[in-house]
Amino acid sequence: MKPICPHCHSAHVLENTDTSMQSMSEHLCSPKLLVSLGVSVCKYYKINPMIGMVAGGAIATVINLAQQRLMQPPLLRATIMPRYLCSTCQHTFSI
Numbered sequence: 696m697k698p699i700c701p702h703c704h705s706a707h708v709l710e711n712t713d714t715s716m717q718s719m720s721e722h723l724c725s726p727k728l729l730v731s732l733g734v735s736v737c738k739y740y741k742i743n744p745m746i747g748m749v750a751g752g753a754i755a756t757v758i759n760l761a762q763q764r765l766m767q768p769p770l771l772r773a774t775i776m777p778r779y780l781c782s783t784c785q786h787t788f789s790i
């Protein structure tokens with residue numbers, strides 16, 4: 696059975712398997728990025744970059760733990776859940 700757009704009731708619906716949200720969150724929470732962010736923040740405020748490295752690493756660890764406990768179930772659900780894009784009104788929806 697083909698899904699129908701809830702917005703305009705058109706049958707011209709494309710399945711959208713875009714996982715950019717997941718890859719974006721992975722990129723945002725990468726420890727490397729957080730460490731470099733901490734170092735650049737410390738450079739900006741003229742603090743010892745070592746403190747920034749340690750702080751960035753600590754934040755990355757906390758985020759990774761939080762992701763494992765809280766973020767993963769909704770993220771997994773978001774990627775598994777099929778998303779559809781209406782080619783008539785460009786409305787995205789999921790069933």
Ligand SMILES: [Zn+2]
Nearest residue numbers: 700703781784
């Ligand atoms: Zn539509």
